[in-house]
Amino acid sequence: MKYVVVLGDGMADRPIEELGNKTPLEYARTPMMDQLAAEGEIGMVHTIPDGMKPGSDTANLSVLGYDPRKYYSGRSPLEALSIGVDMKDTDIALRCNLVTLSEEESCYEARKIIDHSSGEISTEDAAVLLNAVREELETEGYKFYTGTSYRHLLIWEKGEVVDLVQPHDVLGQTIGQHLPEDKMLREMMKKSYDILVNHPINIERKKQGLNPANSCWFWGAGTKPALSSFEEKTSKKGAMISAVDLLKGIAVGSSMKVIHVEGANGGLDTNYEGKAQAAVDVLTKDGYDFVYVHVEAPDEMGHQGSVERKVKAIEYLDERLIRIIKEGLDAFGEAYRMLILPDHPTPICIRTHSSENVPYLLYDSVNKEQHHWKYNEADAEKSGKLIAHGHELIDYLFADQQI
Structure with a gap:
């Protein structure tokens, strides 16, 4: 059978x-x-x-x-297994979506989340964008890993399982009240927008009528699965x-x-x-x-x-x-x-x-x-x-x- x-x-x-x-x-x-x-x-x-x-x-x-x-x-630790990340017991895994935020507002908190998947961006383009984020934001305690399409990973060494909002739960909403309370995670998301908003790939995507992948969004925190x-x-x-x-x-x-x-x-x-x-x-x-x-x-x-x-x-x-x-x-x-x-x-x-x-x-x-x-x-x-x-x-x- x-x-x-x-x-x-x-x-x-x-x-x-x-x-x-x-x-x-x-x-x-x-x-x-x-x-x-x-x-x-x-x-x-x-x-x-x-x-x-x-x-x-x-x-x-x-x-x-x-x-x-x-x-x-947690969701992200399961994705870490697929990507091949060898998590330590003290590591916290977080999903790192590349999302589309509105760009006309003057501050990050006032922006709205338009698309949780950045128009189902290709893995190839997403990898280039994530690498730009990695070069600016990665430290000894925070490591980025490339996944598939818009779905990527952040490993937070000796972190904690914090309550984070799924981006597809707040589509069309102003993001300020949905950002992480953790100051480092919040600051990394804000800085990722500055890194990505005028990246050549996103400029080209907008010319083609595609949604830009202009911010990271962290969610789905969890510990090593068993x-x-x-x-x-x-x-x-x-x-x-x-x-x-x-x-x-x-x-x-x-x-x-x-x-x-x-x-x-x-x-x-x-x-x-x-x-x-x-x-x-x-x-x-x-x-x-x-x-x-x-x-x-x-x-x-x-x-x-x-x-x-x-x-x-x-x-x-x-x-x-x-x-x-x-x-x-x-x-x-x-x-x-x-x-x-x-x-x-x-x-x-x-x-x-x-x-x-x-x-x-x-x-x-x-x-x-x-x-x-x-x-x-x-x-x-x-x-x-x-x-x-x-x-x-x-x-x-x-x-x-x-x-």
Whole structure:
């Protein structure tokens, strides 16, 4: 038996008036997922433990079977594992986004955050900009590390886990009240603006109508993580496919294989087909039992507030990834089970994460059923099935029987 999780990050949403009061998942054309739902089962799952912030960190830990209340030590330390940073027990890791701030105001505190991802800036351009920040601001106690696209890392030696605001939670808002209370972190963010605002890359980006990456934004502070081995925990040899350092870091921390796919970039134009083929290959050629395929695009489109692009991301996921995986595994001939779900909602109306239950779809290539369900939030709610603790969902996937 082979096992697949396809995780459409932030895919769940709330009804949208311009879509006829349907969610993007309801509105999108998803014949493959709807077929799997009609032959499998759907339901709702609570991936964010009560009282914890809704994020891809806690939610993906849940889906992989790691109870966030036990294993979560912060988002950035997981990303540090992916980047290859050897954290000391006294280190604090912080996410360092390259963001777009408004530029017409006279002081830093009065600026507004326009874009948490600087127009999904390329890793190549971001690396140049981060290096400019590094040359001016890096000290013995504060080290910068390049990640992917707008997502980078700051290691604070002998630091503390301070409360920091996620940039996508305050889009369009004046930043003054959301800046770090820690004086050094606050000052570094302000200085990063002075370093980046007139950098040649940003001047060129503005000429091209692109959002400049004109400030660092620190958030997600945490300590060195300690995850148990996925294989020892589940008796399944697992692999991870994702463009995002967070997911790759979870894989490194849990001793899963990390598969790098050329052209996988975490955006709407990611290499869906390459990810799908890599998933099929690791199961059918490399002898792995389990693969986790993470696609960031629906979440990014939710943060952008783009209804059209979020619908398109879901349709791409269906046609260009899930269909290819199903056809590849069907051709291989061994029985398999596939679990499809979001980690959390990223509603267009708020442009950030929320904690509502999300719909799951569980398909078994051998034990097929016949239903009238389609895969969306409304039908999953109507099914009456609810998994109250997200970290228990993977046990159902491996149970080889219907819930």
